[in-house]
Amino acid sequence: MPAASTAGPPGAAEFPFSVHAVAGAARAGVFTTPHGAVPTPAFMAVGTLATVKTLDPQDLRAIGASMILANTYHLHLRPGEDVVRALGGLHRFMHWDGPILTDSGGFQVFSLETMRRVSEDGVEFRSHVDGSRRFFTPERVIEIQRDLGADVVMQLDHVIPGQSDLAQARDASERSVRWLARCQTAWDAHRAAQDGATPQALFPIVQGGTHTELRREMADRIRAMSNWPGYAIGGLSVGESKDDMHAVLDVANDALPRDRPRYLMGVGFPDDLVEGVRRGIDLFDCVAPTRMGRTGTAFTNYGRVNVRNARWRIDPRPLDPDCTCSTCRRFSRAYIRHLFVSDEVLGLRLLSLHNVHFLVSLMRAAQGAIAGGNFDGWSREWLGRYHSGSATAP
């Protein structure tokens, strides 16, 4: 493995990561940011437009969420990073004083169905809100994320479809590494110019599709550039098989430094989280818990529950008998079904709250199992119950 280069670490000093227990590849640790500590492994709820959809910051606190995510692409379009900056940055704007991570917008731009054009300079696209023409460069997304003021910011990367062949994947991955270098330069310049501002950490993104040797090569090249405060793994959970995803995670676990957090982007189904932790992942994010919460599906320890199902009409039980969230402590399946059948907004929040609580608690349970020395058994048992669950037990 290449040694870390002598380039200044982009935030590593202010963002220490300590591992206090391991179980195979799994680790329990603490990632520290200027806005507080993040016990890992951790799930980050997604607050696309500076709000975790339907939830109040108080809900996130009560759930025990430590770090959340917001989307640069969406916030750039609405309300604009100038507004967020004028209001004191994301933390003050959305009244969340815990750690925040912003993505770079790469994933959103490359997911747009409207026009986009990639060049070495950056990516041109049309706003999905008003059709206006926009241009993201590595430098520009660092500038926007500086204005937003999150604790962790992400490089601009060239995201490709999950089934891309090796040539496509190599082209995009190498461009992502070149863009990373430009992000680092821009980040260093901002840092020098704004001495005294709240420190931010810049995370690189390892790409490479499902091509494990390409993934390893990119990880090595990125490590050689700097001693990064953390490493993201992008381009997964986009249609590839579970085996392919796990193979990439195994390579990443082998290739990335053990003393820095690893962030698996856009992955957030309960079983994917547990499988990811087994392979050395520390941070996850996904819209799944809030999106499914808004469409009427609950995560439970016994599988998924469709809350609109007529069988819950007079069911007095909570969504999950093992759950301690404020939804399950207070409300029956019958009431939550009623809210959804009647299109009541409260239902969206109660179910989103439950689902985010579910993933946050699942990661807390994983932390405990790793620290307690029984993670392998715990994770196998949990996965077995989840996959075989009927959602009606007990």
Place this chain on the structure above:
Amino acid sequence: MPAASTAGPPGAAEFPFSVHAVAGAARAGVFTTPHGAVPTPAFMAVGTLATVKTLDPQDLRAIGASMILANTYHLHLRPGEDVVRALGGLHRFMHWDGPILTDSGGFQVFSLETMRRVSEDGVEFRSHVDGSRRFFTPERVIEIQRDLGADVVMQLDHVIPGQSDLAQARDASERSVRWLARCQTAWDAHRAAQDGATPQALFPIVQGGTHTELRREMADRIRAMSNWPGYAIGGLSVGESKDDMHAVLDVANDALPRDRPRYLMGVGFPDDLVEGVRRGIDLFDCVAPTRMGRTGTAFTNYGRVNVRNARWRIDPRPLDPDCTCSTCRRFSRAYIRHLFVSDEVLGLRLLSLHNVHFLVSLMRAAQGAIAGGNFDGWSREWLGRYHSGSATAP
């Protein structure tokens, strides 16, 4: 005035009302129910379908709401009173352990644009949900409200358009009084059959349109029937002038007993509340604060604020500088505008919370002014500021 009859009071003993201060016609008191005390004058938030739209029961507690309302018509259709009863009644179903009032469905049925047919027996109508044919009688709405289990239940009344002539108003008002007698008989039978069940209070509704002498006559006839635990005034705020409304309230103040709470149904704009309190009203309900909260209008002490207005784009101020609600303590106009412009669900809740808090607090301020001996000055000053307000001060 007629003396109270010797018929058994429908719940008066279990629902005492004490007045501890008066200021002209205005009174400050306490209406006591099996689920707690209601300091009056009070605004009741409307939880149509067993949820005050967008709000959590915890929000209502934090706001200081004492009593809330739910709609018999809506709950009968969804989820059905059998479901609510099977789940332990409204309080347990919606996790609100404070006082609840259910209306009789009369207002909703007579507001339907679909077919309805009134006979002496009751009113036939089609469900707005599935078009099914339904029939409400005085006895049936008492039975439904018994199953729902609210603290205060309402008689079925014949509601007519606000501009009805005297003949129409007399016909409907007299039918309402006959229906009241049938409600009382049904209520007595339920009470005898369900000894030990949570007591409920039955409120009559004084109708009579804008015809003040008819209103007085109906109030007298209703008083002659029983020593009711409280009296509702229906059929106002349906298109009549403010002067007409105030004239009816003056008559009601004169005709109704001073030792029982008066409930002005469906009235809930801030100035209407203050004008109502000045004329002896103790209880109000209205969907206005939550409906306006969902459509982007905030009540403030300086008039109404349209939160989508572009002038708030980078405005760091709260909606109302004098407000102590959790929305105003935490969020800027800029953030709330952003949520509405971006169609974020959190915006609906933050604004509904502010608006309900506004009315609950306004009634608390009125209580204090009455008790403090300065209600006349306070109410005049408040009305003046509200009506002249620019919504931008200070």
